[in-house]
Amino acid sequence: MYTCFNEELIEYQQNCVKFVQELVNQKPCDNVISFGDFYRSLFEKSLIKEFKQEPENYYTRLSILTQAVSSFDPALAYALICQQIVIEFIAKYTDSTVFNRYYPNLVEGKMLATYAFHEAQAGSDLTNILSSINQNSLTGHKTLVANYNLANLYLVLTHDNTFVLVDASNEFDKVRQSPKVSLLGLDTINFGDLIFDNYPVDEANIFKFESNFNSVLNHLFDLGKVLISAISVGLMETCLSRACSFAKERQQFGKSISSFQGIQFKLADVDINLSAAKMLAYRASWALDTNDAKTRLYAAMAKSFAGLAARNYSAEAVGIMGINGIIKSNVMEKLYRDAKVLELILETTEMQKNIIADAIINDLV
16 A cells, blocks of 8 residues: 555556456466457556546556556566557657557557667667668667567667657568567567568658657656566565465474564565665656656666666565575566566666766756
8 A cells, every 4th residue: 555645546556456366367477468468458447548538647557557467477567568658659759640540559459569779789878779761761670679579560769869660560571570589587478679671661650859859768768667667566566475475384493484583584675675666666657747857867766776676685585485486387486587687678777877876966866
């Protein structure tokens, strides 16, 4: 319970938890669930709203939803983020023609989308991106794209301050794809590369930004960071719940291991850091809702702290389970791997600390 949530947000949170519990009852966490079916269910249950119905606390609601879905499967929650980043771009930065063409279908889950920003040689240095758009033809090699073989709309970042919406719904076979790339974690969704070789793009789907490019990019990254921090929070909640249940049931030396002070300290540390991560994540989401000037700072703090805490304390949760925690069939082992991937996606912890330090030095804190 968050005392800072009003009654409407508390009710929304309860509805999200109920929805996730229905998922749990339908499928175990280690089974792949159709992202399309999942997203359409969100819309049918009014957990995702159309833009014209955008409620108050829109970004806080997205964080609540993402956190709840993460308690079922962090990878599915990340696929939700990928869809939302494209939706956000279309809602805020395109004209009515593009909006009407894509937005309703995306929100209702009739069309699936993902972003394609990363390139192997560029890493976190976006100035080294090589993808280009020339005479309405896109050329480039994008790596580690989530849902790369499922989405039919890609938001592609090119080197000249340009975003391109690649609509592959009718010409999907012209987008070359690599085989699936296996990551350390988030392995219940597919990651892979997209290769564009003079791929034809509708001129209306090319968006070149000049002076405001950084503000557009920062907003999309801030949204992604806030929601990833919510994933980390949901992951930590699952770790704490499972570790605590195991500790109370596990008998060693004639007693429950939950009576051992060493185990109690571990559980306390997880809960302390979980509570702090929640508050940072929701402060960042409220900053997005209120267009706070410190949104970028708060998003960096949330992702940095929540990501590091999820990685460290999922490890503690595995440790509480002992040898049982490292068995592949144990969901705790999966969550431990997922936590490390979340720490690196959409800029590393070190990149977040650069943003925070810059704010401190420039008296923006």
